[in-house]
Amino acid sequence: MTELTVVDAVILPMADRPVLDGPLGGPGLDGQATGSADWFRGWLRVGDDGRIAAIGEGTPTADEIGGEVLDVHGAFVAPGFISAHSHIFTSGMRGMTPGDSLYGWVGEQSTFISGADSDDIYWFTLHGCLDFLGNGVTSAYNFTDSRVVGKYDAESDTREIYAIRPEEYLHRQIDAARDAGLRTMNALRLDSEFQPAEEAFAVFARAVAHLKRSVPAELDLGASVFGAVQWSASEQAARDEVAAMDAHGIGNQAHFLETSEALDQQREKFRWYEEAGALRPGFLFGHFVHPDSSMSRVAAEKGAGMVWQPTSNGRLGSGVADIPHYRSLGMPIGVGLDDQSCTDVSDPFQNLRIGAYTQRAVNQDASIVMPREMLRMHTLGSAEALGPQVAAAVGSLEVGKFADFLVVDPASPDTGPVWDVFAHYAFACGLRNLKKVFVGGELVSSEGVSTHPLAARASTELHARVREVASRAASRSVERLAW
Known part of the structure; x- marks a missing residue:
């Protein structure tokens, strides 16, 4: 340098x-x-x-x-902006299911991505990382796509499993963020419900080891548990996630209470996390749009935080998180761009404006979130939510x-x-x-033009591979592609 x-x-x-x-x-x-x-x-x-x-x-x-x-x-x-909640592999899925709420949208995504292999997911993630960087996002918390190929049904609260991909599928997503030069905290699902627990913990440990071995320290913001209890059928899933947190000394971000769909069952699963001892500093609730007053109070008292996705919550009709209330409780609050397929344009300027304006409209108070406060949440506030080691380096x-x-x-x-x-x-x-x-x-x-030597190839690979993956998955998405 x-x-x-x-x-x-x-x-x-x-x-x-x-x-x-x-x-x-x-x-x-x-x-x-x-x-x-x-x-x-x-x-x-x-x-x-x-x-x-x-x-x-x-x-x-x-x-x-x-x-x-x-x-x-x-x-x-x-x-640079920090996206404290991102699914970067979705860069080729913008505009999917434009009228669906969370579970319909997730179902379509799951069907499409079931056709992806390790090389596909590398190029999808690399393209998404370069897109983030080009739009001013210089650090991100990235939920890697799980090895488990399946589909969740909210009505029955069950997940149908089709296959389990090789471990390389996880590792190549870590490699893509590294190759793009995006500072990243990589989140990994444990998936102990779908394979022997001993094997699931070993796979998780090898992914963390791959991260530490292959990503330069300056780009590595750490590993995290990809909290998945929202889609789990057993309380043991929460206990397993806590075991992974303790074994590796890392945090956890769980998608939770994002949508009003199946709300009672989601709220019941909050208890699973609480009783497992997950709620602590370093534990984050992604979205946290629909908790009751007791949940938000307990989470704050335990030191847990939340990450807010204003554009995604609006796009999917999920609702509006009560940010002023969480701030009054002293919860750490980060801001994320979520999926490129549910923000469509991964634009942090748009994200912060939608956030501030939505809060003002809901609260009927034009001073409820001021510009500097909103900008801070999308920079230093997001770094703080991800942990003191992140806030010491960026934001x-x-x-x-x-x-x-x-x-x-x-x-x-x-x-x-x-x-x-x-x-x-x-x-x-x-x-x-x-x-x-x-x-x-x-x-x-x-x-707006990337300086990365692989930028042009990433675009070419994305377009070609999206068609191939859609075809492999027998997804109707292929019929919707205009070019």
Whole structure:
């Protein structure tokens, strides 16, 4: 890596403590006072280790400049977004079942992906990771697709199993995220219900070992249990997940109470997690749209958090999570883009706007989630939800953290005068203003075009393989492909 100094930037550090000595902030970009204390005009320098080496107000001195100089001419520089809940292998499945809620949509996905092999899932995941990076998502929690091929029926609360794929199917998803250069926490399903428990734990351990052996430390945000009790038929599944958490010293994120469908059975399974001892710091509920008041209180008291997917919850008609209530309970809250097949455009700017606007509409309060609060949840807040080791590395622009940042130009195309820096960044800017994405100080996307040497091939492979997989699965999806 080479050193880089970014100059003439409006820096949004998203840190909770001052990143400079002395007062920050100042007048707005057009001379209007903003009252903000945590953005400033200045510069930052990236060291040859890919971390932020220095950050300052104004113009750097000759002694403060190192390496290549990038003049962003007054553009915003902010941390890369973090998607704290993602299924990245779904990059070729956008637009599927546009009128279905959760279980119908999952069923169609399950039918399609049943035709995928280890090479297919590699290219699907690589394409999805590059898509994330191109849209300004520089770190992600990724639910790898399970080896178990089957379909869940919510009405009977059972899962029909067709086959179990080789372990390579898991490993290749880990490889794809690594090859893309996306910082990733990889989540793995235990699947102890569908094979002997001893074998399931061994497969899980080998996947964790593959992750530690093959992914460079700077890209590895850790392993996690892919919580699957929502689709389980036995309380033993919760106990097994806790055993995996304890054996590997890792957390767990469980899809839970996402939809109002089969709500009573979902709520009953909350007790399974509670009695198994899963609820603790490091345990996250993905979605958590429909808990009762006791569940949210107990989860918060035990130190568990939640991850919110506003675009996905809207697309699938799942409901609106009570974010103000969870915040009042002190729950850690992350934000995710979920599936590319249920957000369709993996756009973090759109995601944060849908989140803020939906909360305002439901609560009939235009100040319930302010722009900086929403942006923080999708950056540093998501890092904190994923654990202190993640928050120490990414999520904000501070000396010692990885230099994962975006260059967003409000003048190209012109979005007008800037009255409030955070409101303008969160509400007025979007992918059209995203000019450059850096990971560890290295340029990974410019003007929406990936710099990755496999980007063109990933697109070609995705299109060809989606058709082949759909055909293999005898899925009606193949009939819907326009090209």
